[in-house]
Amino acid sequence: MSGESFGDWVTLEDQGGVLLLRLADPSGNYFVFNAASVEELEKAISAIESRGPKGLVVIGTERGFIAGADVNMLLAVDNEKSAAEMSRRGHALFGRLARLACPTVAAIHGPCLGGGLELALSLDWRIATKAKETKLGLPEVRLGILPGWGGTQRLPRLVGLPNALDMMLKGSQLDGSRALKRKLIDRLVPKEWLLDKAIEQVSRGKPRRKLPPIVRFLSFTGIGRGIVRRKVEKTLSAGQGRFFAAPPQILDVTLRGLAAGPAGDFEAEAIGLGKLTASATCKNLIRLFLESEKARKLSRDLDPSAPAVQRAVVVGAGVMGAGIAGVMAKRGIHTRLVDLSAEALSRAVGRLGKAMRKSLKRRQIKPHEYQATMDRLTASTKLAGFTGADVVLEAVAENMDLKRKIFGDAASRVSHGTLLCTNTSSLPLSEMAEGLPHPDRLVGLHFFNPPEKMPLVEVIRYEHSSDTALARAARLAADLGKFPVLVRECAGFLVNRCLSPYLGQAVLLLEEGVTVERIDEVATDFGMPMGPLHLLDVVGWDVAASVCRVMGDAFPERMEPSGYFDAMRDAGLLGEKSRSGIYRYEKGKKQGVNGTALALLRDKGFTRSSAATPDAADIRDRLLLPLVAEAYRCLDEGIVDSEGQCDLAMVMGIGFPPHLGGPITWAQARSLDEVEGRLQILSGRYDQRLAQAARVIEAVRTSDTTASKESVSASEPARHA
Structure with missing residues (x-):
């Protein structure tokens, strides 16, 4: 040879x-x-x-x-x-x-x-x-x-x-x-x-x-x-x-x-x-691909020796907990799902079984793979099975006392090296960690709904998080086929914080008399996978009300939520899960606008007059430009490391149109001069709070780099960081 x-x-x-x-x-x-x-x-x-x-x-x-x-x-x-x-x-x-x-x-x-x-x-x-x-x-x-x-x-x-x-x-x-x-x-x-x-x-x-x-x-x-x-x-x-x-x-x-x-x-x-x-589309998609590769390597960058998770406990068998546990089982992790409700556990196991049978029917998996996956998921109504777990992940309701109790019980049953993860979408980890032994092992691991499909996971760092714990959490996310983006603790973290003004403007437009169909149509015509009001139905108005309350407490001058969120929750109009929200649902499919939700808007006095009737361009910019400004605030505060990772998170987390590259890339392509000018015009026509967003863009535009913390963030102090 x-x-x-x-x-x-x-x-x-x-x-x-x-x-x-x-x-x-x-x-x-x-x-x-x-x-x-x-x-x-x-x-x-x-x-x-x-x-x-x-x-x-x-x-x-x-x-x-x-x-x-x-x-x-x-x-x-x-x-x-x-x-x-x-x-x-x-x-x-x-x-x-x-x-x-x-x-x-x-x-x-x-x-x-x-x-x-x-x-x-x-x-x-x-x-x-x-x-x-x-x-x-x-x-x-x-x-x-x-x-x-x-x-x-x-x-x-x-x-x-x-x-x-x-x-x-x-x-x-x-x-x-x-x-x-x-x-x-x-x-x-x-x-x-x-x-x-x-x-x-x-x-x-x-x-x-x-x-x-x-x-x-x-x-x-x-x-x-x-x-x-x-x-x-x-x-x-x-x-x-x-x-x-x-x-x-x-x-x-x-x-x-x-x-x-x-x-x-x-x-x-x-x-x-x-x-x-x-084309610009090609360049934007390539940059997003390169950013996704960086995200995949996050664990290695933090700690190359971070071990893989082999055994996990997930507490909470709701939509998120069940979905996360199912993904873990599919990916080869022995997973125990814990919930006080036997009915919830039965639904969760049934949900995984249904998905696996569908894959089997389509010949995407083999019979032995189906059985092995189902065998890896066990369910229990008792807080047991923690011994030997590499990670305990809670995915219960957004209740601080409940989450702290779960971690307190878990800490007494597991080794000091067991990773503790919370799937909270808005609650502060620093408060969650109070009294917790070895608080450096607590990490936020924020999945998005539905966890089986959504590719993003926010890895949340707070003041005590160690690089080793963050690396292990990032590796777990990557091993589950997700893209981990490192985010510093703040109210709403990155995605929900940027999403809040987008959803808030959608409800404000609704209160001003713009139709549900028009608001959602403008968003989907821009390239969003669904409109903001439809998204609220998918997220759930109860969850949205909770997150909006946290955001309003943290940033009252620009994110004070409408009372309509609480009214929808209190009326049981939760969205898809209750088959009734802004839209009506039958067999999981959107049927049409829900008259009861519109009547609630009128009867509770949430309607308001507007000095102008917004056209499509005004609706689009009212929805999206405050989101851009909030993304720049997050960059300025160090909530996320780079413009590229911010863009990636917003594309993967809320479906911001990938061909536009993400909110930062889109705004820069449009020109920050124009973005600032539009926000000034919109603040005069509709909502004075948009002037704050305009000042953020002005600070970025006039700076050689991302605007200084003094120039961008001092216009309103955050109450929760």
Whole structure:
């Protein structure tokens, strides 16, 4: 066996006439395409072409195959021409692989994503391991671009148009079993057999494939493609999808390629990539991706030795506690769920079982995985089972006395090293820790509703929190598939604090006579996943009333809540969970505006006159610009470390439109001059409190960096920090 190195990334070995192309990152991370690795790969392919081997196997390392392109390379591209040229270079590179006379095999273990899968698609055969870390996909749409190295042209010919579009438009990643089912790969083997089976595959020569008749009709006839186009376009025009240029571009370029015949239309793909890569949406999504990677590494940055949680106790079987316990059980953590109500525990276990059975029915999990998950979750009506727990997490009602009692009982039953976490959304940890032995192990771990779906977890630091405890909490969040953002203790923490003026303005608009539908429509037209009044129904008016009371006590000059919150709670109009809030609900679906809620508005005297009737722009800015100002206050006070992490938290926590990059990025793109001016105008027309927000923006605008604490925060002292 002889070997040849082309630099730090690519080596070529001869194994009995079959060439082995090894791809490895010199730093030990996943192989990525960047300027250096692409240049080495081009040289290696020239060597392969000159040797005329009897076969070629492309393989990665023990860690993985190829993670895709270096996103920093994409971020640096600032014009369409450069991005299109980058695409053409990839086409030329992979085209040379596709034209090799010998059989070629991709031996895939671990991530095979983006450009990595596009390379694999240019080869004749694809063999993958059964390992759970093996994932195949084209996630480019999540970065606001399309697969630009042949993915839109080769994938539909291999798996058919419907499957290809499903993968590309969702940016989904398939494990080995699902990839085999979709014909994306040819064989699935144990990891230790991968290289031998890949070399063996060479002897099978070139493949001959044929798609099922219905798939051929939908992929290779004009009528069939028209059916697919109409169905996909209908989906893309709904919801938040309408704000993104990449999905319709992917559809168009893919259909152009199939219409062009066997040769495809690679140039259309290059032009499409050029347009998208140079867009603000692409840059915003890439920055958010990089911020999410920082969040994933939070635990390592705080304490690299932080251990994983293996056993957990969750106290409280309500919506949040049940959801968190279920996520823990799914992720391999032995979890005991404690609640005084046997009925609540039964509902919680049933909720997990229902979700797992749905996954089983969809073949997303196997029967033994279903059973193992259910076995990991146990339930008890007694405060027991704490011994041996790595973490005790409380998720009970927002009652300080109750939370302190739970932690007091837990502290007497667990070791000094057990992590204590609270899921409070607004209560001060410093008060919660009073009298608690070893208070340095108390950390806020604020999940968002529903915890099974929401990706953000705020990791709350208070005056006594140790870096070790914070690191363990951050690792737990990351191990649960969440993105932990470090937040310093204050009223409402980061997300709820910024959200409060947004929701407060929505209720104020309602009191001024703007319709429910209009308020929510303006928000969703901006790009929010739901309107603020609908969001209040989802959160629950009881929870909202509690949080608003905390926020009003802390910041009375700008966040004094409307009495309508308490009135809705007292009337039992709690939202989705009571099937009646601002909207009516049947079987969990919103039906229409609830007349009882509007009557309550009138009968309790919450209606008020306004000097002007707000148009859509005024409604939008009244909702969102106070949120921006509050985000800047949080940055100034050190509640969150950076603008990027603030943007990430607001995108993941409340669904701020990701294509706009987050509230800080959006405001800066709009210009802080304009934001300040709009707040001044709105304060004169509608709400004098908005003048405070205008002063915050003025301070930021006139400062070289984020405004000084004196200039931004002194306009109103916080009563709870």
